[in-house]
Amino acid sequence: MTASPLSVSCPAPVAETEHVLLGHGSGGLLSAELLRDVILPAFGPAAEPDRPLEDAAVVRLPAAEVVMSTDSFVVDPLFFPGGDIGSLAVHGTVNDLAMMGAVPRALAVAFIVEEGFGLDELARVSRSLGRAADAAGVRVVTGDTKVVGRGAADRLFITTTGLGVRLPAARPSAGRVRPGDVLLLSGPIGLHGVTIMSTRSGLGFETEVGSDSQPLHHVVAAAVAAGGDAVHALRDPTRGGVASALNELAAASGAGVVVEETALPVPEPVAAACDLLGLDVLHVANEGCLLAFVAPERADAVLAAMRSCPESAGAVRIGRAVAEHPGRVVVRTGIGAERVLDMLVGEQLPRIC
Amino acid sequence: MTASPLSVSCPAPVAETEHVLLGHGSGGLLSAELLRDVILPAFGPAAEPDRPLEDAAVVRLPAAEVVMSTDSFVVDPLFFPGGDIGSLAVHGTVNDLAMMGAVPRALAVAFIVEEGFGLDELARVSRSLGRAADAAGVRVVTGDTKVVGRGAADRLFITTTGLGVRLPAARPSAGRVRPGDVLLLSGPIGLHGVTIMSTRSGLGFETEVGSDSQPLHHVVAAAVAAGGDAVHALRDPTRGGVASALNELAAASGAGVVVEETALPVPEPVAAACDLLGLDVLHVANEGCLLAFVAPERADAVLAAMRSCPESAGAVRIGRAVAEHPGRVVVRTGIGAERVLDMLVGEQLPRIC
Incomplete structure (x- = not known):
């Protein structure tokens, strides 16, 4: 060496x-x-x-x-x-x-x-x-x-x-997602997984993107300061991506989850890489963003608090928890169609983290 | 498989x-x-x-x-x-x-x-x-x-x-070994290392011995109950064996250490294996015994407490800390000769634990 x-x-x-x-x-x-x-x-x-x-x-x-x-x-x-x-x-x-x-x-x-x-x-x-x-x-x-x-x-x-x-005010738990909760995402998705895949196989996307790897405890502190106990659940969508994280939360809480596909922040090179490789970006690993389910009356305040942190300046609302289809996650597309979003089965890419 | x-x-x-x-x-x-x-x-x-x-x-x-x-x-x-x-x-x-x-x-x-x-x-x-x-x-x-x-x-x-x-009364630290401290050993040495070596290479000793792997927190609790703050330092001689553990304690505290070779509890198959393989048993790994430096006035009480635990029924006094040769460990043989005991250099056996 x-x-x-x-x-x-x-x-x-x-x-x-x-x-x-x-x-x-x-x-x-x-x-x-x-x-x-x-x-x-x-x-x-x-x-x-x-x-x-x-x-x-x-x-x-x-x-x-x-x-x-x-x-x-x-x-x-x-x-x-x-x-x-x-x-x-x-x-x-x-x-x-x-x-x-x-x-x-x-x-x-x-x-x-x-x-x-x-x-x-x-x-x-x-x-x-x-x-x-x-x-x-x-x-x-x-x-x-x-x-x-x-x-x-x-x-x-x-x-x-x-x-x-x-944190004294914090009680986030996978089991606390409730129908009506607003689903927030702190930043763009797919960057870590696409960077690792592209670097390993020399696809070239790694010149345009980098891993989102970063610590998120300041984001959480800001969210909890703004939302307190109304921050019901937090999860970082690492291995298995947003799809696995949301399925875990839905299964643990018994709530259904609806994701608005058009609201997802997907960087252009990530979208291109997923197209090329035939991947669903919702299964791709992240290392620097989080999902938050927040009681609706505090959702705007928590979103604003997240946007005030540099780590989550691009935070957006991407969906909500619902009483329908308990324990299941559904993606609604731009034309209003719905598809069930399953956990990743098998392995998209070993050794992503 | x-x-x-x-x-x-x-x-x-x-x-x-x-x-x-x-x-x-x-x-x-x-x-x-x-x-x-x-x-x-x-x-x-x-x-x-x-x-x-x-x-x-x-x-x-x-x-x-x-x-x-x-x-x-x-x-x-x-x-x-x-x-x-x-x-x-x-x-x-x-x-x-x-x-x-x-x-x-x-x-x-x-x-x-x-x-x-x-x-x-x-x-x-x-x-x-x-x-x-x-x-x-x-x-x-x-x-x-x-x-x-x-x-x-x-x-x-x-x-x-x-x-x-x-434990409230416990303050053992590598830096607290003092000249005059009595050195106790809770049980026989060399069993884990010889068992792994013999099992891996099929030498046959593994039919006579087994690893000493066991938890030692009850032994420590008994020693601290009997000796309190007089239990100056504790160390389990794992990788690198008794030699490396004692050298670490000597270096950290600045005390010298004398070990009486004849006092060492070495099971017969361990001695035979060390003879065959040309090993110093003091460099062989253990996973179920500990070394304790105890202020002299409490040493007998701590030794008795250790012997009352099944995990350390064979506890013995094997040496002492001295003011001479600070930071160095010396072994005194049965005929009164002394040799310096160094840390293990290089690797006796990879993947012992």
Whole structure:
């Protein structure tokens, strides 16, 4: 692997190697050096671990409900327009906390690395992860690194686990969607999935679009500040896209959902890529937008609050919850026809996140 | 893959397959079915997830210091005498929490599965994980499953992240080892590493020994009840063995450490395997014992408390912290000679845990 331009600031490679060795996962001297010389400096201000390094971290939280979420990230390629596996691993878990109305506070990071992976790439991913955590205001409090032999993993997998504290006014839950609720979407859809697909297969769309990967907890805080308990349910439509997220919410709450197809914000290159590949954009993964069901009397206020955040300046109303067809999601097209929107069956694209 | 005897109670395989498909990681219908039909039932009483399934879990903790730890498990083979990757993934993280004086309360579980892995094996691992969590009194509150293509991972990796609440009297820290402290060891060493090595290479020792994998939080609770704040430091000597754990504690605290070689409890088959393989048993991994540095005036009480627990009935005094050779670990042999005990350099055996 060639040195990346970012590797200039990488500390002197441990044990005079430029690649990850099995010994870096031994728990012995090389592990300690990898942590000290590569990973912790790369995490930057987001890490600042307690000294000495312990087997676990003490997290001081205010008296509140603690929210916990975990996700493994296996995205291929590791680097893509708009982000990389490191920033994605922060945003994905921060957003899962945010969907429960929680402010992210602490992050645990576990690397599984294939022997031979470039130390410069590991440092680059770690720096990106550290920057993303710092920008989201969440500290990396503990971590782990395992190394497996060549061929036993594809370069790098990251599992992040987040702890957050629930906003006092927030009680969003998949089970709380009610007929009459207004369905809001915080921004354009399809960007992450199309970017990954296009980058992986060299289709060229990746020069026009980038992943929407971003943290959404400020959007949630603004929505909850404006809507309080009237923010009934939040979900970020990642793997499986808007279709799977809405079907989960419909199934969990027993409400029906109607989506107005013409209201969906689909960037032109995303629409073109979906046409070319025969994909329904509603099944394509996103990493930086959210769906919100809000009681109708607070919907305008919540929409305005979302639009006041740069992350969700393009928020729109895309549908509503209904008493008809309980547990099912229906898309109404521009000419008034309706079609049932199912969850994704099978796999549109493996390793999208 | 052949059906395991344990697969009888496995629910009807989702989508009429007996193997994990890429679609099981899609976030869509197959993912939902896998979770509902295979993983959650297998977790058993340890799971009892909040309904509906959300992106994250709310964890109610008493007002106390929260401790967080994460570890990835990549052990090969997945099943071995004394345990499997599922039980190990619980014990490893529970023990990291325990080493900080915490009682485990909640566990997040993330699976990375290779396409084609047997659903019966996934259910078997999940059942073992659920049983181990239930036995340790810790709930599986949230999780994630990703599927990667054939060859992109070796069957199954598990990352567990634990939350615990610190015992009020407990302040163990790597930095608190003081000259004069007595060094206790809770049980025999070398069992896990020798079991994995022997199972993997068919050496035959695995018929005589099994992994020591077990949760240690009851041992810690007993030690802290007897010793309180006099329990200065705790560490479980996993990857890198007793040698790496003691070197970490010596380096963090600046104390020297002396280990009496004749006091070390080394089971006969472990000694024989180490002789055959040319290994120092002090570098071999353990998953069910701990090292404790205790102020001398409380050492006998703590040792007695440890011996009263079945998990540490064989606890012994194996050395002490000294003012000489600060930051270094020395082994004194039966004839009074001394040798420096270094951290493991390089890798004794990859994928030991």
